[in-house]
Amino acid sequence: MGLDRRLLRSHLLVLVPGLGAAFFIALLVAGQMIGSIAFDHFGLLDVEHPIDLPRVIGATLLVVGVVLIR
Numbered sequence: 001m002g003l004d005r006r007l008l009r010s011h012l013l014v015l016v017p018g019l020g021a022a023f024f025i026a027l028l029v030a031g032q033m034i035g036s037i038a039f040d041h042f043g044l045l046d047v048e049h050p051i052d053l054p055r056v057i058g059a060t061l062l063v064v065g066v067v068l069i070r
Contacts (some may be wrong), residue, residue, distance in 0.1 A: 026069045030062040 016024050037059055040049040 023066070023069050026066045030059075030066050033062050034059055 012024070019027075037051060037055050039045055040047060041051045042048075
């Protein structure tokens with residue numbers, strides 16, 4: 001089992017009882033989407049896609065969804 005799985009599991013044990021499972025999963029998905037947009041924009045995995053309006057709208061809607069779940 002990798003370090004990332006151990007970190008995720010420890011965060012699950014600590015944060016889910018206080019935040020709730022749905023909110024925690026929504027935060028994970030929103031964080032991954034924002035991170036992937038940043039990776040694409042800066043070409044960190046040798047694939048460069050500039051940030052455009054549909055991506056900004058999608059990320060904004062994800063953040064709004066996280067706020068509504070809370």
